[in-house]
Amino acid sequence: MTxxxxxxxxxIEEFEDVFRLFDDIWRPDPGSAPVTVEMMRALSHAGNYVAGAYDGDRLVGASVAFLGAPPGQVLHSHVTGASIGRGIGFALKLHQRAWALERGLERITWTYDPLVRRNAHFNLAKLGARPEEYLPSFYGAMDDAINAGDESDRVLAVWRLSEPHVLAAARRRPHPPRVPSGAVAALSDRDGRPVLGRADARTVLVAVPEDIEGLRRTDPGAAKAWRHAVRDVLGGLLSEGASITGFHRGSCYVVERTT
Structure with a gap:
């Protein structure tokens, strides 16, 4: 399709191209690149995953991942980026999944900012991954052009490669999340601000802002309010043992409580 x-x-020349691609995407401060040429060289030589997507001779996407614990079960995807659309990101994840399955791995993990709607939709709705852990300020202070001025909270997405809903997503037939009529909104968006609701139902909806990256520039106070609200509500639910089962209508997490 792509x-x-x-x-x-x-x-080395390929890793230098990846470094430049990531630099164009994230525009980090000097010394704060997501991965260096030398690290990619070492990871690749040690049998880890470094891959690129090419449009003719031009590198348009790349992904770097390394084997994790428990040994023989997990690949951790450290960074994936694409300079154009056309399904490059999805194609890279399918390539990564095939690479992992060929080596007998059961799952791929990665972290992402839970406030970024398009990433949540891509990871949950298109791929079938599920966030299983909330990680406050995971990377400490970040000064790149995308994250500057915000705290680096992340969730750990777990892609269980042979689950039925993941197989359906890989065939581009993802299963939409089930949202029963009794679901309640634990966090809603009202005029760009987070509004707390109830979290006492079996199925809970947790909204995220329409454009957190824009809010960081135009209304840092609202961006900070969203960060702390999602940390408290979504992070709190996960710490209590609840499970995120999908991303509903591109705007909110679907969370299932066990009790």
């Missing part, structure tokens, strides 16, 4: 060619990377 028209791109995906392959593993092994050469």
């Amino acid at each position: 028209g791109a060619v995906l392959r593993e990377l092994h050469l």
